[in-house]
Amino acid sequence: MGYLFDPDNWEWLTSGNNARFVFEGFLVNVQIALIAMVFSLIVGLVLALSRLSRNRPLTTAVGIWIDVWRNVPLLLLILYVYLAMPQSWKEIYEDAAPGFLTDVLRDGSVFAALIALVLYNSAVLAEIMRAGIQSLDRGQGEAAVALGLTYWQRMRIVILPQGLRRMLPATVSQLITLNKDTTLVSIIAIQEVMRHGRILTGQNFFGGVQAPILQVFLFIGLLFIVTNLGLSRLSRRLEIREQKRTGTTVKPVTGLEDQVATVRA
Amino acid sequence: MSSLVELLTENFGALASGFWVTCRLVAGSFILAAIVGTLVAGLRIAPSKWLQRLGGIYVETFRNVPLLVLLVISYAGLRRSGVAIDTWTAGIGALGLYTAAYFAEVLRSGVFAVSRGQIEASLSLGFDYPQTLRRIVLPQALRTVISPVGSITIAMIKNSAIVGAALAVNDMLKEARILNSQTFETEAAFFWAVVGYLLLTVAATIAIRVLEQRYAIRR
Numbered sequence: 001m002g003y004l005f006d007p008d009n010w011e012w013l014t015s016g017n018n019a020r021f022v023f024e025g026f027l028v029n030v031q032i033a034l035i036a037m038v039f040s041l042i043v044g045l046v047l048a049l050s051r052l053s054r055n056r057p058l059t060t061a062v063g064i065w066i067d068v069w070r071n072v073p074l075l076l077l078i079l080y081v082y083l084a085m086p087q088s089w090k091e092i093y094e095d096a097a098p099g100f101l102t103d104v105l106r107d108g109s110v111f112a113a114l115i116a117l118v119l120y121n122s123a124v125l126a127e128i129m130r131a132g133i134q135s136l137d138r139g140q141g142e143a144a145v146a147l148g149l150t151y152w153q154r155m156r157i158v159i160l161p162q163g164l165r166r167m168l169p170a171t172v173s174q175l176i177t178l179n180k181d182t183t184l185v186s187i188i189a190i191q192e193v194m195r196h197g198r199i200l201t202g203q204n205f206f207g208g209v210q211a212p213i214l215q216v217f218l219f220i221g222l223l224f225i226v227t228n229l230g231l232s233r234l235s236r237r238l239e240i241r242e243q244k245r246t247g248t249t250v251k252p253v254t255g256l257e258d259q260v261a262t263v264r265a
Numbered sequence: 266m267s268s269l270v271e272l273l274t275e276n277f278g279a280l281a282s283g284f285w286v287t288c289r290l291v292a293g294s295f296i297l298a299a300i301v302g303t304l305v306a307g308l309r310i311a312p313s314k315w316l317q318r319l320g321g322i323y324v325e326t327f328r329n330v331p332l333l334v335l336l337v338i339s340y341a342g343l344r345r346s347g348v349a350i351d352t353w354t355a356g357i358g359a360l361g362l363y364t365a366a367y368f369a370e371v372l373r374s375g376v377f378a379v380s381r382g383q384i385e386a387s388l389s390l391g392f393d394y395p396q397t398l399r400r401i402v403l404p405q406a407l408r409t410v411i412s413p414v415g416s417i418t419i420a421m422i423k424n425s426a427i428v429g430a431a432l433a434v435n436d437m438l439k440e441a442r443i444l445n446s447q448t449f450e451t452e453a454a455f456f457w458a459v460v461g462y463l464l465l466t467v468a469a470t471i472a473i474r475v476l477e478q479r480y481a482i483r484r
Contacts, residue, residue, distance in 0.1 A: 076455065080455045217342055
């Protein structure tokens with residue numbers, strides 16, 4: 001305990017711009033998580049709708065696709081995509097990446113990381129969305145058909161607004177998981193918070209003080225805890241506001257996110 | 266295709282030992298997670314506000330921290346600060362304690378799924394609180410949590426790959442990476458690693474389904 005709270009071991013935090021260095025790394029993680037989330041939501045919706053379509057071969061194929069990506073360790077996916085991706089793809093990404101992104105995010109390896117994260121998370125989200133849509137009363141879809149709505153109108157006006165509301169909590173908890181999972185991209189040498197932590201604790205950092213590993217990574221862990229707690233607070237808030245606004249209790253889908261937290265009876 | 270089979274037959278020993286290491290990691294972490302998770306769940310449903318809060322802090326801390334950070338803290342961090350911890354203790358400890366937070370949450374919600382009336386009935390029949398928990402609540406709670414415990418276990422099998430990457434433990438993924446660097450057969454090496462992980466996750470899925478059919482309470 002003495003070692004842990006010894007002020008000398010926390011000196012690194014205030015000396016130089018170490019704290020800023022860690023924050024910059026953390027920002028890379030958050031950005032990767034957000035970009036991956038946006039694309040996973042889009043791809044996940046497409047997957048979920050194809051899995052619910054009437055076309056038998058398509059639903060089977062999509063079902064297998066989803067099950068394979070969901071059941072593979074994400075780290076393995078990241079490594080594999082990185083190693084197997086042709087160099088030309090990475091160069092295409094480096095050329096095409098929009099200019100407002102930072103240099104770290106415009107690196108080709110980020111493209112591999114994003115593909116792996118989207119492959120994995122879109123499969124998980126597709127299952128959440130499917131459950132959200134299927135949990136609706138059958139009558140909803142049938143009534144929409146009887147009213148003469150086309151498929152897209154049915155989805156846009158009747159099914160999705162209700163289904164998506166039910167999947168909000170599960171989606172937020174998946175976003176939290178995704179935020180934590182972005183630390184895994186350090187394995188393919190993307191300069192994010194884990195790498196920055198390693199640099200700080202490495203030997204002879206600028207010939208100056210070497211930061212203690214325990215304290216540096218406790219601090220990094222604290223950053224994640226604060227961010228993720230904020231996210232789950234936000235989701236609770238949205239849920240409560242929605243309840244007050246509509247006067248109904250939404251029955252959320254649970255149990256399909258990557259790591260389930262609760263059983264609702 | 267032939268290179269796929271060749272890679273397996275020529276390096277069967279390495280791949281099998283990686284598979285076995287992953288199995289041991291998963292088994293050890295599962296036991297630790299089950300024990301710590303039950304204790305934390307006990308704290309969270311204890312009749313004291315302070316104990317509940319303590320359990321809450323445990324869950325929120327370990328659930329919101331990346332496993333990789335936990336692994337670095339538990340091995341490199343502790344070593345540098347003078348605690349002589351070995352890789353297996355650090356790996357199983359970090360993975361087990363991380364999963365325990367999820368375990369505790371699932372158990373707690375399983376307990377809450379048992380209706381209050383049953384607890385009140387049991388108390389009024391003269392059982393004391395621990396007896397009520399042991400005889401009335403837990404048997405029912407355990408049966409409702411079979412399926413979520415299954416998904417936690419599957420997530421833990423997948424997370425065990427992170428242990429191998431962070432520490433010097435030659436698990437399934439690490440063996441595949443070694444093979445890849447020796448043979449440059451990226452597709453084949455990773456294919457067999459995927460097969461290894463799918464074997465474990467599918468086995469877990471089947472086990473859960475059997476347990477569910479036998480014990481689960483349908484509501």
